Amino acid sequence: MIQRAQRRDPAAMRRLIDLHKERLFAFVWRMMRSHHDAEEVCQETFLRAFAALDTFDTRYRFSTWLFTIAYRLTLNFLRRKKPLLADIDFATVAAEGQGAEERCANTEEAQRLKTLVWQAVDRLTPPQRAAVLLFYRQQMGCIDIAEVLDIPVATVKSHLHRARARLKGILEPQLLREYSADRILRGFAG
Amino acid sequence: MECEQARNLFDTYLGGELSGSLAAEFGAHKLDCPTCRRDLALLEVAGHVIAADSDAPLLGEEFTDRLLACALGTPRPRHSRRRRLVYIGGPLAAAACLVLMVSAWPSASSAPASNDRSRETLVLDAGDEVGSEEQLLQNVKIALTHDPYNVELQKAADALRLRVEAIANGTKDGAFVLENSLKETIMEILESIQIDSAPAEDDLLAAPESSGDDHDQPVEDL
Numbered sequence: 001m002i003q004r005a006q007r008r009d010p011a012a013m014r015r016l017i018d019l020h021k022e023r024l025f026a027f028v029w030r031m032m033r034s035h036h037d038a039e040e041v042c043q044e045t046f047l048r049a050f051a052a053l054d055t056f057d058t059r060y061r062f063s064t065w066l067f068t069i070a071y072r073l074t075l076n077f078l079r080r081k082k083p084l085l086a087d088i089d090f091a092t093v094a095a096e097g098q099g100a101e102e103r104c105a106n107t108e109e110a111q112r113l114k115t116l117v118w119q120a121v122d123r124l125t126p127p128q129r130a131a132v133l134l135f136y137r138q139q140m141g142c143i144d145i146a147e148v149l150d151i152p153v154a155t156v157k158s159h160l161h162r163a164r165a166r167l168k169g170i171l172e173p174q175l176l177r178e179y180s181a182d183r184i185l186r187g188f189a190g
Numbered sequence: 191m192e193c194e195q196a197r198n199l200f201d202t203y204l205g206g207e208l209s210g211s212l213a214a215e216f217g218a219h220k221l222d223c224p225t226c227r228r229d230l231a232l233l234e235v236a237g238h239v240i241a242a243d244s245d246a247p248l249l250g251e252e253f254t255d256r257l258l259a260c261a262l263g264t265p266r267p268r269h270s271r272r273r274r275l276v277y278i279g280g281p282l283a284a285a286a287c288l289v290l291m292v293s294a295w296p297s298a299s300s301a302p303a304s305n306d307r308s309r310e311t312l313v314l315d316a317g318d319e320v321g322s323e324e325q326l327l328q329n330v331k332i333a334l335t336h337d338p339y340n341v342e343l344q345k346a347a348d349a350l351r352l353r354v355e356a357i358a359n360g361t362k363d364g365a366f367v368l369e370n371s372l373k374e375t376i377m378e379i380l381e382s383i384q385i386d387s388a389p390a391e392d393d394l395l396a397a398p399e400s401s402g403d404d405h406d407q408p409v410e411d412l
Contacts, residue, residue: 010262017254026246035247042249043257050261117239135205136240142205161201167236168229175232 002062006053017046020066023138027067030133031074031126041077045070060147067138067148071130078126113175120170128163131156191219196226204233 004012021042028045029038048069049056056065121129130149134140142160146153196219202208208216220227 008262010258013261014254014258017257021249021253025249026243029246030243039249039253043253043260046257047261113235114239114243114245117236118243120236121240132240136237137243139241157201160205164201164204164233164236168232171232171236172229 041073131159132163
């Protein structure tokens, strides 16, 4: 498909866009918190990828390459923008599958927990936030994340470690104040 | 295993990289130590929340089309320029229809009867050509050829020419100026020729409802 897209085959290009656009958009949106800006970055990401498709080495994963471009564009965009706003509306939640994720999504106290967690994520630095999103949302390993962020693997691990420490530091006092959230934690811990 | 050792393994554990005897030792400590268990649970919950997130909005369906159009260098799909066509194409279309309607309207100053057939043809052709500035002006010229002494037609042509110049850059403001001006011109002409069954103003100024691609060209081409 990549090779067909390199020959500017519209069907192949369309397929590539459709395959990756939602995951890419979700990542960029989580980084930027603006639908309009995220869509702009996504569009620019694809355009740059298509423009440079001839140089793409097919031994690598196309998605990793896309995320690399998107991350750099996002960073550029964030540098030009004001600090991120934290007024996020978590109005609706749809549980995904069974198990822990589902337990985290369905109750009112889980909604509160979600809000707290995402507010905490928003307070991470952009590289920490990107590492966390790629690790948890995109299920990427440290090697792939290192490629996307263009940093050594050890730095990725450091980002993840610091991000978790920071999340814990932000979340713990808030969760301890809330009995219901503490109950959730005890449920998981048990 | 001590708490400090266990905490140093949190990242490895959360990354799914803990295995063998170390994993067993870690698991044993987790069972024994409520503090480590709770701290680890907090990080696991945060990870689950992030992983399960489904609140991110989705891209619109038109994103792919728009992107492909940009990537392949083809004109943008019609939805993205429809609003501007309403601003610019609508008034131009109304003006074209009016000009050609006036040219075909029987009046005291109209051309000889031998030209009636030509004028009727012009009216029929107008609907196909209103989306193009070039065609529009061409039609006006043809209409003037058939009826060079029709004052209303000349007024319409002059107004049209002036307004087309005003929107040379295709700006939205220019289009509004055009629309307002043409409204006045149209009403003046309708009053002067006393058309009882004149179409409603809104109909005249509405965007052309053509199913063809004639009206679908970029505003820049108008």
